[in-house]
Amino acid sequence: MTGLYRDSAVVLRTWKLGEADRILSLMTRGNGKIRCVAKGARKTQSRFGGRTEAGAHLQVQMYRGRGDLDTLTQVESIEQHGALRTDLELFARASSMLEAVDAVAQEREPNERLYTMLHRALATVATSESHLVVAGFFLKLLSSEGFAPSVESCVGCGATSDLSHLSVADGGVSCRGCRLGSPVSVEALALLQLALGGQLGAVLNQPASPATREVDIASTRFLENMLERRLRSASVLEQA
Ligand SMILES: [Zn+2]
Known part of the structure; x- marks a missing residue:
């Protein structure tokens, strides 16, 4: 029309x-x-x-x-x-969220939830000290697209204890026996569990630490993995 x-x-x-x-x-x-x-x-x-x-x-x-x-x-x-325009670090954080939404959003397909998530996250980046705004945004984006990492039980055997590794390729955590991916600290895993378990607010309040850095890196890797898989599936659809 x-x-x-x-x-x-x-x-x-x-x-x-x-x-x-x-x-x-x-x-x-x-x-x-x-x-x-x-x-x-x-x-x-x-x-x-x-x-x-x-x-x-x-x-x-x-x-x-x-x-x-x-x-x-x-x-x-x-x-x-x-x-966002005067602070390079804030600008870089905002840019990564804008890029992710540009890659995920479909043209002329209404997605008010994604729009709302984005403008709220941008406002938070611009005004808060939190180091995990982008990580939190990426984890929410993964969840809303159906690609949330599994962080409560081992992706190899289903064990819920002794979780020690994180694998982007396998989609989540694994136990000491399965050892998929690379080691993840107990603190970082707890933050991922909180964020993906609906308590993102508590995670955003965390002071910067090695664990928040791990969460930041992990959420970016999971997002990149999702975008690549989507790009691949999109190109398959185009060829069909
Ligand atoms: Zn296992």
């Missing part, structure tokens, strides 16, 4: 188009992932101002024509997250 519509959106990434235009990939509340063109967005006098940067949270009005790209006609800022 062609015509004007309004939505709220987070800018996932941007590309240059021609001399002055910009293409945006947006995660919208009501329309899923949308690619649109912001005409003149790179001119100094642009009516979009500097509001169409990656990570920005916007109220948008767009025109849907017959092509793949919608056209951005109006923009208002909801949150600009200025800290």
Whole structure:
């Protein structure tokens, strides 16, 4: 259906188009992932101002024509997250979440849950000291996509005690007998169990430690593994 519509959106990434235009990939509340063109967005006098940067949270009005790209006609800022633009570390954390959502979200397939998770996590990254916001976000994303790591029992034999290793390829923890993957500390495993057991809030409050670092790395590896598997299954579907 062609015509004007309004939505709220987070800018996932941007590309240059021609001399002055910009293409945006947006995660919208009501329309899923949308690619649109912001005409003149790179001119100094642009009516979009500097509001169409990656990570920005916007109220948008767009025109849907017959092509793949919608056209951005109006923009208002909801949150600009200025800290994300001035702090390199925060920017890197935000970028990894934006990339993950860009890879997971389907074009024009509404996913309000994913939109809400993303804009809340961006606000948390911009305002909190927590080192595990991105890890928490990745674990939630894995769960919502049906790829949550198994952390309560051994993926090899089902044992629930003496869990000592973590294997991305096997999808979770293993016991001392099975030894799949690499060693995981008791502290990091406890944090993973809390986060995946619905107590992410408690995990976000943890001060930085070797265990939070382990959780950070593990959640990134599990996410990368999911994205690769999805990319592979998508290419198989395309060939069929
Ligand atoms: Zn086992």
